[in-house]
Amino acid sequence: MADRPLRRRLRRTLLASLVTFAVAVPVSGAARPAAVPAPAPTALGPLRDTSAAALEERYGVSRADIRAAxxxxxxxxxxxxxxxxxxxxxxxxxxxxxxxxxxxxSTEVVGELSGARRVAVLVPGAGVGLDAYGRLRRGAVALQRELGEAGAVVVWLGYRSPATVSPAAVTDGRAAEAAPGLRQLVDRLGAVLPGARLTLLCHSYGSVICARAASGTPADAIVLYGSPGTGAEDVSSLRTGARVWAGRGGGDWIARVPHVRVRMPFVATVGFGTDPVAERFGAEVFDAGDGGHSDYLRPGSRSLANLARIVAGAEPLGASR
Incomplete structure (x- = not known):
């Protein structure tokens, strides 16, 4: 049960978000990213073939759709x-x-998916979209370089990411909408790459999506980093056979977010519950270095090295449980 001071702090956070939202929407209305038109994409169907020829054909179709957009x-x-x-x-x-x-x-592959033995599915958090995609891809490229030729990174931007400061970022509505799409992707990867090790790398709000998609997943590991919580009280609540890891950088502001869940009248359930790096959550905690909220995939960082080790099936340096 959350104590009263924490509940008051969370209510203040929500009210601040609501005020920001109320001010920002009228000012930026016509420039909302969702308002930019684009044609319907080509219907490709589920991923069924990861041969080099089949993938190249699929990439070519998507490239044409991107150019049309x-x-x-x-x-x-x-x-x-x-x-x-x-x-x-x-x-x-x-x-x-x-x-x-x-x-x-979008769903982008960095590296060679055909024949990959280690596949990381990168699930981003709030504030990420097509307009800010470059930074996400740079992190994916850095991770793939750590993994080497046998590793591929699948960058999954399969949902409308909430703004970092917004009511949507403190509730799980977007995560509930996104989770079926993520689960479908991971299921397909497990089916077409039966010998590959699959890892979900879930950053920030992305960890809420991963928690929703975790039950029965074919993924070998789920990594929650820079997480505000998952909406689950502990690892057993995820109902997964995957090995669950958690980490947080020493300079990450997410540590100051209250880890509670509060029912707000006329709004929603706000907050995401237990801190994944807390002992009572039950995840294995890895050393994520001293970086900030956006630094986990920074080249040369301890966090990047340990994420790559987990994807490869090796023990991270500095794991505590």
Missing amino acids: GRAASGHGDLKRAASLRAMAAPGRQFLTFDGRDGGR
Whole structure:
């Protein structure tokens, strides 16, 4: 049971978010990322074949869809979105899926998925979208380099990420909508890559999505880092056979978020409960270094090295449980 001071702190956090939201929406209404038009993508169907030829065909179709979305963004006058999409459509980029509508959804492969023995599915948190995609991809590239030729990183931006400061970022509505899509992707990867080790890397709000998708997942490991909580009280509540890891950088502001769940009248259940690095949650805790909330995939960092070790099936340096 959360004590009263923590409940008061969480209510203040929510009220601040609501005030920010109320001010920001009127100011930025016409520029909302979800308002940028894009054509419907080509229907590709589920991933069934990871041969090099089949993947290249799929990547080519998605590249054409990205270019079409870029032309629509340019015609709409959104030069930032158009520039981001041009970069995403560059030769050599590998998208399994892309849909530019409603803010955008995408699944990109970094590395060679065909024949990969270690696959990390990167699930981002709040404040990530097509307009800010470059930073997410840079982290994926850094991770894939750590993994080497036998490793691939699948960057899953399969949901409308909430703004970092917004009511949606402190409730699990977006996570509930996103979890079935993530689960479908992981199930397909498990089916088409039966010999590969699969790991879910869940950053920030992404850990709430992973918790929703965890039950019965074929993933070998689930890693929660920079997490505000998962909505679950402990690891057993996730109902997963995957090995569950948790980590938080020493400079991550998420440590100051109250780890409680409070029912707010006329709003929703706010907050995500137990801190995943707390002993009572029951995860194995790894050393995530001293970086901030956006530094977990920074080249040369302890957090990146340990995430790569977990993906590879090795023990991370500095694990405490």
